[in-house]
Amino acid sequence: MILQRESEVPIWGFDKPGNQVTVEFAGQAKTAVADKNGDWMVRLDPLMVSREERGLEVKNNLRESISLGGVLVGEVWFSSGQSNMVWTAGKSMCNQVAQEIATSEEDVPIREINVNTVSALYPQRKATSDGGWKKASGASGFSALSLSFAYELYKELQMPIGILLSAHSNTRIEAFTQREAIEEHPKLTGDADLIHDADPLTDQGRNAYERYYSELKAWQVEAGKNAEAGGKIPTRPNLPGIAGMWRGPSQFFNGKIAPVIPYAIRGAIWCQGTSNGNDGRIYAARMEALVKGWRDAWGMPEMPFYFTQMQCYGAPDPDSIGFADIRQVQHLFFKDNRDNVGMVVQSDLNSARPGGIHYYNKLHPGMRMARWALAKQYGKDIACTGPIN
Structure with a gap:
């Protein structure tokens, strides 16, 4: 586990309402009382960089406790997107870097x-992770782009680097976007309607569900008659909005981003676009909502956000624009x-599998994102971009 340096560090959890919870780490002891919903949170004072693996202790007034070991202090970045962000180092050009890190005589932090x-209509409180925080000995299983980014930071900063990965393959950008940011954007009324249709707590949602159940009853009658007569079963009505979906607007934000907020981070990196390849100019609005929503949710109005422009794909085709349109919108x-x-x-980075x-x-896209961070967040006098404007 890595905690963000030089920043207040929120530590939170759940207990019985009224219980007193104390968090101890690095000589600090902070106490909170669980509210009526069982939620509690403390904030550790800003911490200095540390490669020493220390323990973090959480205990309540009933003498129940949780101990977390191997806690470091350094830089933490949030990493998200679709399959090219999920893609592991061991299956990419990052494989050699992953092997070097994993076999290093000393632990690379x-x-x-x-x-x-998790897909959800409303923001969730709890997040899970198979295996929790993984050490660099398992780097071949890390997100390739994230590992390349983190390793470049580590080489320059010589401090622990943490990656908080929340990505999923074959997923559109709006799934990772905060609901409020979608609702507030004037160009995203269609996405907002999908959410409202599925939400039974809104008038729009209640009306949509009433229509759905009315259509469902009629369908059941017709389907029953057709089945008895040996005829064709009609198509069943769809649930309203995103209710029958699991990758609709805001659903992954609610299920796999909201639960890790407000974990202290420095910034975010993003790789996505394929699933929105036909969106045209609306994709810019969706990117605006994504970034604003993350910044609002974390309470970081200046959160750094570094992203990869869509790659080249397939053989040249004079009759197809391919990803050129989405690249232009990203620009x-x-x-x-x-x-x-x-x-x-x-676009200049040729794939071994074109x-x-x-x-x-x-490897190189991750390094390039790291150069942005090194120049802008860490004050390194290096070029971080090519001649684009």
């Missing part, structure tokens, strides 16, 4: 935790949102 996928988003936003161009959507070279 890079850690990754992969948040399990326009970058041009219009320069405050702590950086874009990494990938026909594959999951490009092999994830």
